[in-house]
Amino acid sequence: MSILPLPSDPPPLFKDLLVEPEEARSILRPQKDERYGFGFALSPYRGCGHGCRYCYVREYPNALHGPGDWGGWVAPKLNAPELLWSQRHRLHAQRVFMASATDPYQPLERQYRLSRRCLEVLLLCPTTEVIVHTRSPLVLQDLDLLRAFGDRLSVGLSIPTDDDTVRQTVEPRAPAIPSRWAAAERLATAGIQVSIGVAPLMAVHDVQAFARRARSSGASSAWVGGLRLLKQDPFCKVLADHGWLKVLDPDYVKGIRQAFREVFPVRRRTPERPENAVAPPPPPIHQPGLFDRVG
Numbered sequence: 131m132s133i134l135p136l137p138s139d140p141p142p143l144f145k146d147l148l149v150e151p152e153e154a155r156s157i158l159r160p161q162k163d164e165r166y167g168f169g170f171a172l173s174p175y176r177g178c179g180h181g182c183r184y185c186y187v188r189e190y191p192n193a194l195h196g197p198g199d200w201g202g203w204v205a206p207k208l209n210a211p212e213l214l215w216s217q218r219h220r221l222h223a224q225r226v227f228m229a230s231a232t233d234p235y236q237p238l239e240r241q242y243r244l245s246r247r248c249l250e251v252l253l254l255c256p257t258t259e260v261i262v263h264t265r266s267p268l269v270l271q272d273l274d275l276l277r278a279f280g281d282r283l284s285v286g287l288s289i290p291t292d293d294d295t296v297r298q299t300v301e302p303r304a305p306a307i308p309s310r311w312a313a314a315e316r317l318a319t320a321g322i323q324v325s326i327g328v329a330p331l332m333a334v335h336d337v338q339a340f341a342r343r344a345r346s347s348g349a350s351s352a353w354v355g356g357l358r359l360l361k362q363d364p365f366c367k368v369l370a371d372h373g374w375l376k377v378l379d380p381d382y383v384k385g386i387r388q389a390f391r392e393v394f395p396v397r398r399r400t401p402e403r404p405e406n407a408v409a410p411p412p413p414p415i416h417q418p419g420l421f422d423r424v425g
């Protein structure tokens with residue numbers, strides 16, 4: 131187990147972020163719907179410093195919190211690794227998705243290292259598979275740890291657009307698109323299975339070049355997921371103001387999906403389970419909520 135000290139005060143880098151460390155009562159959220167392709171979701175934080183403007187989590191009842199709006203507050207679950215260790219008996223032959231409703235490599239992870247310490251626990255569970263899903267190249271700070279999982283772990287990098295000016299509008303606090311491509315390349319070069327998540331799909335500048343870029347990153351698969359919004363969602367106005375309402379058009383999504391199918395023609399196989407696993411092979415990985423996969 132890591133013995134990295136936890137910060138006693140919110141670090142100055144995050145002075146505009148309300149940081150409210152907490153002791154969580156539970157850490158593994160069961161996912162009973164097999165279509166999702168994982169048995170448990172694990173979120174070391176509540177809230178998300180990336181604060182994407184379309185994020186479906188912001189609609190959750192507890193998303194508005196104190197003086198901060200969505201993206202303006204984060205609650206690190208200080209006891210997440212210890213809680214996970216105490217629950218490790220539940221993880222035999224299970225697949226864990228990390229994380230839902232937050233980004234495990236949001237900026238606070240640089241100081242708190244809760245995702246890392248949870249991964250250290252998961253590494254000690256030899257029949258457990260892990261999907262790490264993030265928008266951030268900060269995941270590279272744990273490259274050696276990720277490699278130690280071998281084919282028990284894959285990393286999904288969310289890249290919803292090829293155009294960083296679009297990203298600056300829809301995900302202004304999240305890392306720039308070129309840095310995500312660079313992260314995908316480094317992970318793939320290190321032998322880690324990478325999937326590109328074009329989700330939720332935003333406006334794309336050059337569809338064919340986008341798909342080729344995903345392929346050349348070394349990713350072994352990609353998936354495209356359309357954005358779904360309620361009509362009264364304020365993000366509709368953002369889309370309308372920028373002329374991007376097309377992202378809600380199913381035909382637009384289909385076109386992007388087809389372009390990715392052409393460069394990722396072979397559907398990814400799920401990794402082999404460890405020999406001592408007793409459960410039957412898991413269903414193909416399916417991302418949660420809004421997304422449909424290709425490749």
Ligand code: SF4
Binds near residue numbers: 178180186230231
């Ligand atoms: S990174 Fe994910 S969880 Fe965080 S705000 Fe963006 S969409 Fe929501």
